[in-house]
Each structure stands twice: as C-alpha cells, then as structure tokens.
Amino acid sequence: MSVPAELIALREQIDALDQQLFVLLAERFQVTAQVGELKKQFQLPAQDLARESAQLQKIQRLASETGLDPDWALRFQRLILDEVVIQHQQC
Numbered sequence: 217m218s219v220p221a222e223l224i225a226l227r228e229q230i231d232a233l234d235q236q237l238f239v240l241l242a243e244r245f246q247v248t249a250q251v252g253e254l255k256k257q258f259q260l261p262a263q264d265l266a267r268e269s270a271q272l273q274k275i276q277r278l279a280s281e282t283g284l285d286p287d288w289a290l291r292f293q294r295l296i297l298d299e300v301v302i303q304h305q306q307c
C-alpha cells in the first residue's frame with residue numbers, strides 16, 4: 217500500500233521537530249553538567265527540592281498555556297530532573 221504524500225510530509229515535519237527537541241535537550245544537559253560541577257565545587261546537594269517545586273509549577277502552567285496535558289508534562293519534566301540528579305551524583 218502506498219503512503220499518502222501528506223503523511224510523508226507530516227512525518228518529515230515530525231523528524232525535524234524531533235531533531236530540534238533533542239538538540240535542545242542535549243543543550244539543557246550541557247548546562248546542567250555545568251551546574252553539577254559547580255555544586256561539586258561548593259559541596260551543594262545534587263537535588264534541590266525547592267527549585268524543582270518552582271520548576272514543576274512553571275511547567276504545569278506552561279503546559280496549560282500550550283495545550284499540553286499538564287500531568288504528562290510533569291511526568292516528562294520529572295524524568296529529566298531525575299536523570300540530572302543521577303548525573304550530579306555521579307560527578
């Protein structure tokens with residue numbers, strides 16, 4: 217069965233967006249790696265729950281404003297934060 221041209225075009229858009237998403241994610245992890253180094257230098261804890269709480273509130277608001285499911289956005293952000301904390305602990 218042939219794939220409609222419209223589907224091909226939409227998939228190209230998806231691939232381009234995925235690429236942007238991963239470039240941004242990689243950029244975020246580069247910044248958090250710098251935070252990890254700084255925390256090590258100043259002997260600060262890997263996790264900052266007050267900062268996370270403020271971020272998660274912001275994420276929920278952003279999700280609502282952009283039409284994303286706030287609960288899903290929270291889970292997504294949690295995944296990222298947990299990974300950063302692990303990386304901080306390993307640094």
Ligand SMILES: O=C(O)C(=O)C[C@]1(C(=O)O)C=C[C@@H](O)C=C1
Nearest residue numbers: 248251263264267268297300301
């Ligand atoms: O801001 C910090 O203190 C960070 O370590 C970065 C970060 C984040 O990825 O945004 C990660 C872990 C902390 O618990 C809070 C925030």
